[in-house]
Amino acid sequence: MIKFSKFILFQTAIIFLILLFPVLSWGTDYINEILCAFLLSTVNVMVGYYLVIDSFDKKNSDFYKTVYGGMLARMVFIFGFTIFMINSSYLESIPFVLSLMFFYVIHQWTEISFWIKNLEGKTIEV
Numbered sequence: 001m002i003k004f005s006k007f008i009l010f011q012t013a014i015i016f017l018i019l020l021f022p023v024l025s026w027g028t029d030y031i032n033e034i035l036c037a038f039l040l041s042t043v044n045v046m047v048g049y050y051l052v053i054d055s056f057d058k059k060n061s062d063f064y065k066t067v068y069g070g071m072l073a074r075m076v077f078i079f080g081f082t083i084f085m086i087n088s089s090y091l092e093s094i095p096f097v098l099s100l101m102f103f104y105v106i107h108q109w110t111e112i113s114f115w116i117k118n119l120e121g122k123t124i125e126v
Contacts, residue, residue, distance in 0.1 A: 004046075004049055004111075004114050005046070007110065007114070008042065008045065008046070008107070008110065011106070011110060012038070012042070015103075015106065019034075030092060030095040030096075030099075032090075032091060033091050033092055033095040033096040033099055034095070034099045036085070036091060036096065037096055037097075037099035037100035037102075037103055038099070038103050040078060040081060040100060040103075041100060041103035041104045041106075041107050042103070042107065044074050044078060044104070044107070045107035045108065045110065045111050047070065047074060048070065048071070048074060048111055049111050049114065049115075051066055051067060051070040052066075052067055052115060052119075053118070054066070055067060056119060078100075082096070082097070082100070
């Protein structure tokens, strides 16, 4: 989990360095949307990775309950948080949703690639 957290932090630094000029040049009005989307996506990926790694040594049915139940709970939370923040006019919808999708895709790619590396050759107990 520590290695994954360090990689997410490193990846974040690279993304912010790449996006620094465009955001400061054209997106200064949307800093809150970008940061909120980033934090939401980061928490989502950390919880998801923890659930998979933690439940991998459990029985097959418990593993799937944890993974799919956690996925459902995380999606409901993200959806609810997004709707709340947009309807309450805390965030602009288009920049927030676009930023969320951008970070979500990058973080999911990272999470899945770490699963493949760390869980290679392991099997779930039936």
